[in-house]
Amino acid sequence: MNISDYIAIGFLAIGTIFFVAGALGLLRFPDTYSRLHALSKADNLGLGFILTGIAIEAGSLKLIVKLGFVWLLLVIASATSCYLVANTFYRMQRKRDLNQ
Amino acid sequence: MLFGCKYILQNAAKERFKSMSVDIFDYLLAFTLVFLTWQLLRAKDLLTSIVLFIIFGIFIALAWVQLQAPDIALVEAVIGSALTGVLFLGCLGYIETSSRRIDREPRSASLGEKIYHNLFNILLVFFAFVLSFVVLGLPEQTSGLSPLVISSLDRSGADNPVTAVILNFRGYDTFLEIGVLLLVAIAVLSINSTRSTSMNICLAKKSRILGAFLYIITPLMVVFAFYLLWVGTKAPGGAFQAGAMLAGVGILMLIGGVRINIMYKHKLMRCLYALGFVGFLLAGVMAMGGHRQFLEFSPRHAKHIIFVIELLATISIACILLTLFAGCTGFLEKEGPETTDLEGASS
Numbered sequence: 415m416n417i418s419d420y421i422a423i424g425f426l427a428i429g430t431i432f433f434v435a436g437a438l439g440l441l442r443f444p445d446t447y448s449r450l451h452a453l454s455k456a457d458n459l460g461l462g463f464i465l466t467g468i469a470i471e472a473g474s475l476k477l478i479v480k481l482g483f484v485w486l487l488l489v490i491a492s493a494t495s496c497y498l499v500a501n502t503f504y505r506m507q508r509k510r511d512l513n514q
Numbered sequence: 515m516l517f518g519c520k521y522i523l524q525n526a527a528k529e530r531f532k533s534m535s536v537d538i539f540d541y542l543l544a545f546t547l548v549f550l551t552w553q554l555l556r557a558k559d560l561l562t563s564i565v566l567f568i569i570f571g572i573f574i575a576l577a578w579v580q581l582q583a584p585d586i587a588l589v590e591a592v593i594g595s596a597l598t599g600v601l602f603l604g605c606l607g608y609i610e611t612s613s614r615r616i617d618r619e620p621r622s623a624s625l626g627e628k629i630y631h632n633l634f635n636i637l638l639v640f641f642a643f644v645l646s647f648v649v650l651g652l653p654e655q656t657s658g659l660s661p662l663v664i665s666s667l668d669r670s671g672a673d674n675p676v677t678a679v680i681l682n683f684r685g686y687d688t689f690l691e692i693g694v695l696l697l698v699a700i701a702v703l704s705i706n707s708t709r710s711t712s713m714n715i716c717l718a719k720k721s722r723i724l725g726a727f728l729y730i731i732t733p734l735m736v737v738f739a740f741y742l743l744w745v746g747t748k749a750p751g752g753a754f755q756a757g758a759m760l761a762g763v764g765i766l767m768l769i770g771g772v773r774i775n776i777m778y779k780h781k782l783m784r785c786l787y788a789l790g791f792v793g794f795l796l797a798g799v800m801a802m803g804g805h806r807q808f809l810e811f812s813p814r815h816a817k818h819i820i821f822v823i824e825l826l827a828t829i830s831i832a833c834i835l836l837t838l839f840a841g842c843t844g845f846l847e848k849e850g851p852e853t854t855d856l857e858g859a860s861s
Contacts, residue, residue, distance in 0.1 A: 487734070494727040501721070 418470055425467030432460030446503050454496040458489055540580060547573055560609070564602045571595025584750040585676045588742075592758040597835060600765060604843025671816025673748045680752065681820045685809045689798065692790045692827055699787050699834040702841040724770040735763045743828050747817070753790075753824040757831025764836040783833065790830030794823055 439452025465485050469478045550573060554566040571594045578587035629636070663675045663683070670678035680688050739759035746752035797819050798809035806812070811819050 487731075490727065490730060494723055497723050498721065501723075 422467045422470040425463050425470065429460040429463030429467060432456050432463060436460065447500060450496050450500055454492055458492055461485065461488060543573065543577055543580065547577065560606055564599060564606060567602065568595050568599035571599065583676075585674075585752065585755075588750060588755045589758070592755060592762065593835075597758060597761065597765075597839070601839060601842045604839065607843065669813040669816075671747075671811065671813065671818075671820050674746065674750070676750070677746050677752055677820070681823060682811060682816060685794075685798070685811075689791075689794045689809065692794060692830065695831060695834050696787060696791050699837055702838055705841075721770060724766075728766060728770045732763055732767065735759055735766075739763070739828075739832075743824055746824060747821065753827040754831060756824075757828040758835060760828065760832035761835035761839070764832065765839050768836075768840065786829060786833045787837075788830070790823075790827035793826035797823055 433456070436452050436456030439456060440449050443449045443452055462485060465481050469481050472478050472481065547570070550566055550570045554563050554570060557563045557566065572591060575587040575591035575595065578584070578590055660675065663679060666683070667673065667675060667678055670682040672678040672682065739756045742751040742759060743753060743756035744751075746756070797811070801811050801819075802808055804812065
């Protein structure tokens with residue numbers, strides 16, 4: 415195992431820590447909005463680190479470009495779904511407050 | 515994360531380290547599957563169960579990858595996990611909020627009553643034990659049927675052994691599966707309301723962010739679906755995966771407020787539903803022309819026949835799955851479901 419393997423494992427470990435932090439935030443934060451914040455930010459960052467770790471070990475440029483596409487699509491989808499959940503929750507809250 | 519570690523360590527030179535890491539990953543995966551199932555069945559809220567079911571599907575897809583079956587992993591992740599989860603969530607929108615809590619039996623039941631209530635569960639656990647003993651007693655490394663398939667690959671018209679088996683050697687099974695899908699579409703359309711004849715969009719307002727997302731994602735997904743269809747002859751892919759991706763695009767468009775005015779009882783839609791099944795049937799019957807059996811394709815034309823069948827099946831599967839979603843979530847009626855009635859988001 416040469417130095418690039420160690421660097422890749424380091425990136426993977428940092429990515430794992432971010433994912434665990436995001437999951438902890440999901441469990442422990444009091445409010446839906448803060449949970450969404452933890453989930454989208456920490457998970458995207460963790461994903462970036464993990465994909466970088468895999469890209470270091472990847473053999474060909476084609477694989478690295480594919481991983482870049484995966485990262486891009488996942489970031490866009492994660493941001494969109496985070497917004498949709500937050501918006502639905504906000505409208506639900508408004509409806510509940512107006513009905514009371 | 516674990517998968518990434520396994521990928522890294524497989525490139526390392528140490529054999530002992532490599533086998534240990536794969537074993538740990540497999541054991542953790544098996545434990546996670548059992549644990550997820552237990553939590554899923556114990557959940558007090560239907561929304562929790564559905565979310566756990568979606569996650570369970572993703573882990574099953576991981577298990578398929580570990581078993582060196584990427585085709586099945588693709589199908590499981592798209593149809594088994596994502597599409598079925600979306601169908602469940604759509605049905606959840608119809609159930610009243612009060613019925614979403616699941617009441618388990620009270621704790622103060624006697625032991626005899628508990629055994630009686632859980633008889634089926636005990637039987638299942640016993641069966642699981644017997645099954646695991648059987649599986650552990652199987653021979654370690656056998657090649658199975660793959661030498662036979664690979665030796666006949668040039669006669670099948672496909673370079674991917676999975677596609678060769680699905681569409682040529684065991685084409686009858688796939689033919690009947692497509693028939694089952696057609697029956698499901700007919701059933702869903704029959705039990706739905708007859709008030710409207712088109713799929714209208716019933717959301718309160720059209721979401722702008724989702725619309726922008728659709729601008730980016732729709733062409734990508736359509737191109738990728740047809741790529742999956744094309745590459746299915748050489749690499750993991752094929753008709754079911756491509757059809758499910760197209761259905762996914764359709765579902766996103768329905769949710770995002772794009773107006774799809776498809777008359778689902780229109781003759782064109784009926785033709786599209788039946789296209790896959792009828793195409794397969796015709797191909798099988800036409801193969802009987804030269805003193806051959808039903809569905810026995812000649813090795814010279816097999817490649818083209820398989821591709822045409824897969825193309826027709828993709829269109830059919832996409833339309834059927836989209837209709838399934840529209841039927842299960844109320845887009846087939848004039849008035850849509852309550853879109854903001856999800857109590858689970860606040861817990």
